[in-house]
Amino acid sequence: MSRAATLKDQERTWRYSFVGVMLAVLPFFIFLQVVRIQIDPKLLENVRAKIEISQHAQHMIVPARGQLYDRRGNLLAGNRTVYEVGVELRDVVNAQTIAQTVSAILGVDYQDALARASLTSSENAVYSVLVDNVPQEEIDKLAVVKEQMDALYAKTKGENVPSLIGLVYYPHLGRIYPESSLASNILGFVSRERKGYFGIEERFDGLLSGTSKTILVPLDPNRAEDLPKVPDGASLVLTIDREIQRAMEEIIDRAVAGSGSDSGTLVVVDPRTGEVLALATTPRMDLNEFWKYSQVFPKDTPFNRAVSQAYEPGSVFKVLTMATGLDVGAVTPDTVFVDTGAIEIGGTVIYNWNQGAWGPQDMTGCLQHSLNVCLAWINTQTGANNFYRYMQSFGIGHVTGIDLAGEASGRLKMPGDNDWYAADLGTNAFGQGVAATPIQMAVAISAVANKGVMMAPQIVNSVISEGYQHQIERRVIGVPLKPETAKTLTHMLARSLEVESSDALVTGYRVAGKTGTAEVPTPFGYTSNATNASFVGWGPVDSPRFLVYVWLEKPTTSPWGSVVAAPVFREAVESLVVLLNLPPDDVRRQLNSSIDGQN
Amino acid sequence: MDQLEHITRAYSQAPWRKQWQIIGLVSLILVLIAMIAGVYLSISAQATAVGRDIQSMQATTIAVDRENEDLQSHLALILSSSEMEERARSLGFVPVPPEQIVYLNVPGYEERQSIILAPSNERSVVGARYMPPEFTESIFEWLFVHARLWYSSMIEVQP
DSSP states (O other): OOHHHHHHHHHHHHHHHHHHHHHHHHHHHHHHHHHHHHHOHHHHHHHHHHHHHHHEEEEEEOOOOOOEEOTTOOEEEEEEEEEEEEEEGGGOSOHHHHHHHHHHHHOOOHHHHHHHHTOOOOSSOOEEEEEEEEEHHHHHHHHHHHHHHHHHHTTOOSTTOOOOTTEEEEEEEEEEOTTTTTTHHHHOEEOTTSOEESHHHHHTHHHHHOOOEEEEEESSGGGOOOOOOOOOOOEEEESOOHHHHHHHHHHHHHHHHHHTOSEEEEEEEETTTTEEEEEEESSOOOGGGGGGHHHHSOTTOOSOHHHHOOBOOGGGGHHHHHHHHHHHTSOOTTOOEEEOSEEEETTEEEEOTTSOOOEEEOHHHHHHTTOHHHHHHHHHHHOHHHHHHHHHHTTTTSOOOOSSTTOOOOEEOOBTBTTOOHHHHHHHTTTOSEEBOHHHHHHHHHHHHTTTOEEOOBOEEEEEETTEEEEOOOOEEEOOSOHHHHHHHHHHHHHHHHHTTOTTOBTTBOOEEEEEEEEOOBTTBSOSSOEEEEEEEEEOTTSOOEEEEEEEESOSSOSOHHHHTHHHHHHHHHHHHHHTTOOOHHHHHHHHHHHHHHO | OHHHHHHHHHHSOOHHHHHHHHHHHHHHHHHHHHHHHHHHHHHHHHHHHHHHHHHHHHHHHHHHHHHHHHHHHHHHHHTOHHHHHHHHHHTTOOOOOGGGOOOOOOTTOOOOOOOOOSOBSSOOOOOGGGSOGGGTOOHHHHHHHHHHHHHHHHHHHOO
């Protein structure tokens, strides 16, 4: 064999040996790695996660937030397409151009946008959000600028060339309130973080928003899968009537302006069902501009005074005191009380609103002239145990359970409490020393209008979920009065309004009601001249369809409920009877008798 | 021995024939592989195209859902109470004074109820008693029933 052939054979042998060794060693290392992965579960999980991430894109399915409707099907809160504007950090060419553009078009703070767009791209920083909830119109403007800039500078080379490369925007659904500020205190709003605040939006946040789901979408089109079906958030049909709500808001706004009050509240309830037909309060805000919340509601201003602000209701409370006295049999409508102008209870002398003595008065007269002394006397006849037992059954001092966020419970001091004194039995009789929200008062007094039966206040009529409408059942929350007591008291209150020719009277309709004027307590007692003026009324007396509660906070034109609140009730009822298709009493009786005749 | 060698040589194939056989076999295998690869690629390409279509349709579905929400909100804006009032006023309508309202007795009229936007969750079952016999009886049953009717009518007409 020649030397060249020997060398060639040796080289070939070496190559074969090398390949052989490699083929033997590589499987060994593979085996080692397999063993290592098997004995270390964390490593296995990491490997799996890396494989998943490399083969999939993470995608979050956010279901559409449920809509809110009024009882007639008018949309009060819906959804619309808005955009999240951000930057893909890896692609950014000129952060200054991006910051200037979004600052000029979208009103974003320039320094903030620049800082976000200038972030260095890394494994942990690939995308930065500049602003969210941008409406379509502004995105259209942004698109035009982007297009123009691309056309102008696409071929220009060099540093600091203006460029919007890297600026991106992604659509998603955001909240819209087609009625702007209408019923804003009931609805609440949804923040940029898609969280509900106040009212229905907060109370039913979980139900409305549905359940988001994060899924991994395969990048390989061969492995394309059906996206899982994520049900939209449930929609709610409210008991509110848009037209009534609008009319009541206009009325209360006029009343607040006309009386120089700090605020106003107007509640309309159907006493037969507990359905809240309108709940108008001031101030209100345009829910489409929810970021102005702190301007509209400075400091501790409640978002919805009707449910969140307890106050001393004053003489409207006398309805409950009289109801209790009549129901336990302590007094009858014909019981005569000789008013001497003062009564001492628990060491405290109680006077009438005008410090006067009204002489002999029957119970209707006591209500008609709103005599504190008479009502305090009734409580002495009723007794503390009976009085507070009835107040509890009326729900005073407890939340009503209305479907709105932030309901206050008010305060009813009871015998046995550290701060309860015997004098409270007398002052509580005319609504002093007790705190209640307007909705509490409306619900409690609705028992008088509804034959003694108290219905739970209802603001959600039905829930629409996964294609079905679920009706919310009406609930009786108590029967604090006998039907005959409720009927008697209703006629007494109707008569008292008629005798005094109250400003609350409505032509053609017999209504029952009571005024209320309460001094506003200060840390030093009842030392200010400010008052809370209220009125509660319902009608038609023989078949009540509505109960209206009016509260004007610290009116300046007149402190009296009979002067500032009673006309608001009348105006509200004049509007209500038209919107509820309620004929005047005589027409209704004629129609009913003609129907009876036909039958 | 020579005889055996002679026979073997006589029946053994020529080298060129063996080469052609090997070339033919390899070519056949290659063609088969190419065919399988072609079929696989074709199916794979179709699956990929369908996958892309699915992804595209999913994106379209999401966009359509969003558009649907947009349209509902847009409709609500057009029908909002302030817009409607403005439109009514521009058409010359005014709020009706209570004294001008005429109430009529309409037999069967029921008080306006809350809106129903979706079916109730109480399942409705079609009652079988309302199902006409045409949907349930067989042709023999039909013949039997009609024959019986014909027979009874014949009996009735007899004096």
